[in-house]
Amino acid sequence: MFTKLKKKIEEENQTELVIGIPPPQLPTPTHSRRASDCGVSTPGRSTCSEASDSDREQKPKKQPQGNLAENDNSRHKSSTSKRSAPTSADYEEIVHKLQLIKREKQELERQLRESEQRVELLAGRCENREEIESFQSQEMAKVKHLLLCSQQELRAADERLRQRSQELQQSRNRAAELEKVLSEGGEQARARDLERDKAALEAEVDRLKQDTLQNTARISQLECELGSLTDEHDGLKHTHDVYKSKATTMIDEKDRHISDLEDKVRTLEKRLEGTTLTGDEHIQSLVEERKQLEKKLDESRQHLSEVKTSWSDKINNLEAQIFNLNQKMAEDSQECSRMEKLLAEAQQCLKDQQQQCAKFEGQLLERDTELASMRRSHEEELQRQHALQDSQLDELRMQAADLRAQLTQAQRDRDREASQAQACIVSGVCAAALQGVVAVTIKPTPD
DSSP states (O other): OOHHHHHHHHHHHHHHHHOOOOOOOOOOSSSSHHHHHHHHHHHHHHHHHHHHHHHHHHHHHTTTHHHHHHHHHHHHHHHHHHHHSSOOOEEEEHHHHHHHHHHHHHHHHHHHHHHHHHHHHHHHHHHHHHHHHHHHHHHHHHHHHHHHHHHHHHHHHEEEEEEHHHHHHHHHHHHHHHHHHHHHHHHHHHHHHHHHHHHHHHHHHHHHHHHHHHHHHHHHHHHHHHHHHHHHHHHHHHHHHOOOOOHHHHHHHHHHHHHHHHHHHHHHHHHHHHTTSSSSHHHHHHHHHHHHHHHHHHHHHHHHHHHHEEEEEEHHHHHHHHHHHHHHHHHHHHHHHHHHHHHHHHHHHHHHHHHHHHHHOOOHHHHHHHHHHHHHHHHHHHHHHHHHHHHHHTTTTTTTHHHHHHHHHHHHHHHHHHHHHHHHHHHHHHHHHHHHHHHHSSSOOOO
């Protein structure tokens, strides 16, 4: 579209360069009344013929100038023929022309007032558009702030998930240590502790999963709202630019129309004043009027060339804007693909974490079965020992007190060792947790 418009402007420039302006031809002065009448009619015909020739070469918009020249010549002929015997009809015609001029002037004033009202309305609309744009910018800032907050919450959730995974690894290590301790004694108490830890970890994993899903849904909703608001902002900005350009063109057309009407009024006033002039003075006034018209024609051509250059600059600016918008769209598409890739990676990481959690749950179930089997074997062993003790009770009645004392002492030693081992395990877990907290506080947060 822009290339066709450029070609059209270049063709119009070439046609204007080919078209030439005919030089003015001054009439030869005469001494007799009859010769002066002939001289007046001859320049009028020559000007009419020149105007018609130039009008054929130029655009159809400039054809009324030849008609105006012919009307002026005919009026001048009629005025010169009737100048010797003025009647009341001439005065009535002059009065009628003055009334027409007054009516035209009133009409122009009315049009000027209407154009001023339109300009005021357009200024009010521009102010409303500016308020809407400021409101939209505020809404965009709010949406961006919410998006940043949600991203920060997502990072915090990821950090908590990593911490929980570390705690889960630590709990696995603790479970391994507890299994070693359970092999020595105190299997039931430690099994209950493991079950409580398992339930707590499962609840924490479920809570983290729910938080991650909520954050993902909130981020997608905010991204959709941001896209819709961006599209609406672009549409309103485009409409604002269109209304602004229309307002400027209307104001320029109004100013140009007012200047043309003022020129016409001045021309009509000069023509009314020229009715009282002689033949030579009237010819001189017509020549001056022609020079002024030629000067206006040159000014209009120069203005047209300036308008064309300005339009070409605007077209270049629009092409540059289109190129920038295409680049921006490409960048946005790349950013969107990158975000989709990151989202897919996050989902894959979440799936891996879920698989690991399922694997850990399976391992905990295996440990539970092992603990149950160990508990059963231990009970069987205790029952067997009780049976042996019952069978040997008669033989060992004398040594029962010593054995009971040794048994109580052995139980005390075992409980003391178990409490010491549990205290060591708790201190190790606390130290590892403190190291993890210190590492998290020292690690810089990602932007």
